[in-house]
Amino acid sequence: MNPEEAHVASECLAIQEALSEHRGEVARLNAAEREHVESCPGCSEVAAAEMALGLIFREAVAPADSSVVDGVMTALRPVRIRRRVVAFVPVAASMVIAVVGALLVGGVPGSGVLSLFPTWSTQGWSALLGGVSDVYGASSSGVAAAAAAMNPAFLAVAGVIGLVGLAAVVGTARRWRKISPWRKSD
Amino acid sequence: MPVTGRNEPLSDEKLVELALDGDEDAYGTLVRRYQRRLTAFLGQLVGDIELARELSQEAFIRAWSALERFNPRYRFSTWLFRIAHNLGIDQLRRRRLQTVSLYRTDADGGEVEVVVTALDKDPLGHLENRALAEELHQIIDDLRPEYRELILLRHFGGLSYQEIAEFKDMPLGTVKNKLFRAHSVLRKALADFL
Numbered sequence: 001m002n003p004e005e006a007h008v009a010s011e012c013l014a015i016q017e018a019l020s021e022h023r024g025e026v027a028r029l030n031a032a033e034r035e036h037v038e039s040c041p042g043c044s045e046v047a048a049a050e051m052a053l054g055l056i057f058r059e060a061v062a063p064a065d066s067s068v069v070d071g072v073m074t075a076l077r078p079v080r081i082r083r084r085v086v087a088f089v090p091v092a093a094s095m096v097i098a099v100v101g102a103l104l105v106g107g108v109p110g111s112g113v114l115s116l117f118p119t120w121s122t123q124g125w126s127a128l129l130g131g132v133s134d135v136y137g138a139s140s141s142g143v144a145a146a147a148a149a150m151n152p153a154f155l156a157v158a159g160v161i162g163l164v165g166l167a168a169v170v171g172t173a174r175r176w177r178k179i180s181p182w183r184k185s186d
Numbered sequence: 187m188p189v190t191g192r193n194e195p196l197s198d199e200k201l202v203e204l205a206l207d208g209d210e211d212a213y214g215t216l217v218r219r220y221q222r223r224l225t226a227f228l229g230q231l232v233g234d235i236e237l238a239r240e241l242s243q244e245a246f247i248r249a250w251s252a253l254e255r256f257n258p259r260y261r262f263s264t265w266l267f268r269i270a271h272n273l274g275i276d277q278l279r280r281r282r283l284q285t286v287s288l289y290r291t292d293a294d295g296g297e298v299e300v301v302v303t304a305l306d307k308d309p310l311g312h313l314e315n316r317a318l319a320e321e322l323h324q325i326i327d328d329l330r331p332e333y334r335e336l337i338l339l340r341h342f343g344g345l346s347y348q349e350i351a352e353f354k355d356m357p358l359g360t361v362k363n364k365l366f367r368a369h370s371v372l373r374k375a376l377a378d379f380l
Binding site: 075 | 208210213214217218221222223225226229235239242243246247250251254309310311312313318319322341342344347362363365366369372373376377379380
């Protein structure tokens with residue numbers, strides 16, 4: 001094969017690949033390629049055959065089946081309820097973490113802390129409750145009250161746990177809201 | 187069907203976003219958009235249109251269940267077809283364990299499994315031209331596996347070359363080349379019908 005023949009062959013190959021991709025639709029080729037197809041018997045033949053092949057496959061795809069769509073739509077509801085329940089687990093877990101953190105900040109030192117509540121934590125806990133409408137005031141007075149009664153390192157750890165829990169509640173609740181909307185009629 | 191302000195159908199990405207916000211109608215649009223092609227693809231994969239309907243239903247339900255894990259960097263179509271493909275392959279493996287296979291001898295003297303399909307389960311059973319349906323069935327069965335899968339994805343699944351490249355994790359050029367070769371085989375084999 002001389003260089004000119006090789007060039008033609010490679011041009012034919014590229015055009016026939018494109019015809020194959022476009023199901024023989026010559027109109028989807030560029031102007032130079034269309035011109036080539038018109039003057040090249042081999043490429044014209046491929047274009048016609050590809051178009052016929054495309055039609056055969058179009059017919060070979062069975063018509064739409066509405067029973068599949070109905071079946072899927074009916075099955076979505078229980079799946080959504082299950083997803084909602086499963087998705088709530090991290091929200092609940094982070095709520096527990098936040099509550100534990102808040103209890104600790106409320107002034108519960110050492111081990112057996114919860115059993116000592118509210119005896120040891122009245123001061124801090126009531127400061128937190130009283131300051132619900134004023135987060136800054138509640139935090140500062142709660143921390144100040146708790147700091148008077150416990151080790152500062154313990155207080156810091158408790159504060160971190162509480163904040164992590166709150167952040168987790170916000171994060172997971174946002175995600176949960178997104179995947180388990182209530183606005184539907186259920 | 188949810189549409190944009192200019193009455194254009196919403197993109198898959200937008201419909202997925204709406205579905206993630208709990209809009210079941212948006213997901214219904216996706217189901218209607220892909221049901222026909224997904225069932226046709228699975229029908230050819232498992233050789234049984236009834237089973238293909240069940241599997242496509244299952245694929246849509248699984249996709250819905252896992253929608254929040256869908257990575258929007260990829261196309262919904264390729265993700266859905268991957269779920270369906272895995273279901274189909276699992277089904278074939280299970281069926282292979284449960285059934286006794288029949289074999290015929292091919293042109294090279296090798297053994298080829300014969301798939302016996304009842305007409306009502308034939309994925310090409312709706313074609314009026316039975317000769318064409320049988321020929322097409324045989325030719326697709328005889329294709330090399332790497333060509334066969336690409337032909338199923340392209341012509342029954344209706345995926346674009348780009349989507350196939352993504353599905354197969356294959357360069358686009360390779361997909362084009364392989365499909366061109368597969369088409370050459372099909373053009374020769376179906377010459378009487380073209």
